[in-house]
Amino acid sequence: MENDELVCEAARNGDVGKLKTLIDSGADVSCFDKDGLSPLMHAAKHGHAEAVKSLLEAGAPWNALSPSNLSAGDFAMDAGHQDAFDLLLNAGIQSELVLGTIARKGSENGGSNVDYLEDRVSFSEDKLMDTEDKAVMMAWEKPLMEAHAKAVCSGGGHILNIGFGMGLVDTAIQQYNPTSHTIVEAHPGVYKRMIDSGWGDKENVKIIYGRWQDVLDQLGSYDGIFFDTYGEYYEDMREFHQHLPTLLKPGGIYSFFNGLCGSNPFFHVVYCQLVSLELESLGYSTQLIPLPVKDCLGEKIWEGVKHRYWQLDTYYLAVCQAVEDSE
Template identity: 30%
Template sequence: MTDPTTNEFSEFSITQIDVDLDVQEILLAASQHDIPKLRRLVRTPSAHADGANVKDPETGYTPLHSAIAACEPEDAEETNGVNGAPANGDEPDANAETLKTGAETVRFLLQEGAIWNDLDNNDETPGCLARRIGAIEIYEMLVDAGVRAEMLLGRLEGYGLLSDGEDEEDEQEEEGADENEAVPELVDATEADVATVTTTGERLANPEVSNPGYLDSSLNITRDRILDSDQNGVMMGWETSIMQKSAQKLLPRPGLKVLNVGHGMGIVDGFFQEQSPAAHHIIEAHPDVVAEMKRKGWDTKPGVVIHEGRWQDILPGLVGNGETFDAIYYDTFAESYSDFRDFFSEQVIGLLEQDGKWGYFNGMGADRQISYDVYQKVAEMDLFEAGFDIEWEDISVPKLDGEWEGVRRAYWVVDNYRLPLCRFMD
């Protein structure tokens, strides 16, 4: 392209060509697993300040995508084992060296700040791609990168809240303090972790719905589902078998006290009632659900106490009154992971009997397998820190293709549900 008035290339055109060439050179080096060249390219000042996260405009591939895509076996039938192992197991794997250099390249890019969950134009993260082609070692590396990012986000968030509560005198005393002393949790954090954490954020039950927005919306409540006014799935009947299993584990015999946070369609509360609990407290925040509960007579069922409002407002009062429970279940909508962490670290410890059990609907990140795997590990670490042991049971989830008709977004796509059962540590 030339400027018709000067017959010279415009500065914009030259810059655009240089930028495109930079991008393609980085992506090519990534696909060739050429770490020395990648190191030079991503660390050399250029039009791209963040060379580890450039994108191909046609495919949306980042360097991570390119490095992983190059590991896909040419003949999937001959090389379809774990990490590209040959199906018959008799001959050395021709793809093993490619997988090895691919893993080394992925490790380098993550250290340089590559984003573990960036999406390409096919709506795949690098981890999704690694899982699809059977590069399990690389997939686990990306899961671990996601865990580091999410854990660091929690630490940064906690430090931010602490800072907000400091008075001016404390702030003046800390002026000039060493940076590592100010944030001791981050001393061992890598530059890549800090770069990546800003991209992950808090994952809501539905990332497009805020909790206040949900509570203000009108719900469409039918026999087999609850949808909000934007057709987002709040709760659906396919969850019944999961709720039944959870209720049986939490409340194995009659005469116990149970607390459920989030009534929804009343599925888990129905199974709790089958065990004739001595006390059955239910917290429900949405006025439409509360109205439906009363229409169905939940306020007259044996032992049932309905608390109308958000658990954040109700639970401190129960703790203050000395209420304790043998079993607690948590299943809310459009709340963040930090809300969930506050629930078990600040409230459950004051409400659960010493030998009691509690659980939750484990749907965090279930719209993508790698996100689901990341959140299991993050939750496990945070629960351990809060003083809880957790047991997992894998439950196969049937194909749900027909379940999403009329629903804006499929909030569950993974094959297996991991049912959590939590107790105080011995």
């Protein structure tokens, strides 16, 4: 039997002794068997937590994907193997925290979505698309946007929204009649549409045209903040979070579009935990409220859309507030 098959077999059987011998003799823990499964996936699928631990320690990648796009964590989660799941979750969080540190050091260039901001966008009734047929925003998210608006407007006062898109969250925010409603939008085509449709004439609305990164000095402090941009990375949102202590008033509520890794259930769990931990380090507690979205998402919705950015049945609405306010 090939060495790769032997490692997979030992992992499948939870034979930690054999696994260690193979690892010590130089076996490749990042291999895949003929079905495209890694040793870590085999160990996770069968709930062999000790084997999962040994493989992770030997450098097996926690985020490798099977041909059906499942990771070891997905296998553990689906089979209800809590110990293996916890080990993989911890490995995912630790590794993303480290990668984040590296990305932070290297992110001094022009901006993540310069190309998107320079290209045309097209509007239809049910979506806003970029030139690559990727959806910037889709109407199926309307109930989610309404829930976000309800959360960030719960204390009334001054509200900030970053990213207008189809104006769904802003329309919902207007229903709460906030004292002031500031909208930051960076795309010229989206901005033009906002102006053409009268958003600039609303009494309590202030539109700031530009990337949030470039207009921070025009912002004040707010009772509710929602963040939902497009074409940016997790790292950009992390950078936005660094400004929360100045932007969010004491007692205020912050929320963001939680589409983090929305096409893989386990990666989504990793990122929900990661963002909660990072917000906690800034002094904010995060509540993740489950909202079922399966019924909003028929096959037809994605016709003509290149990337299905959301494939999960439950959306976790993040509601964040300063730790002292939540106690």
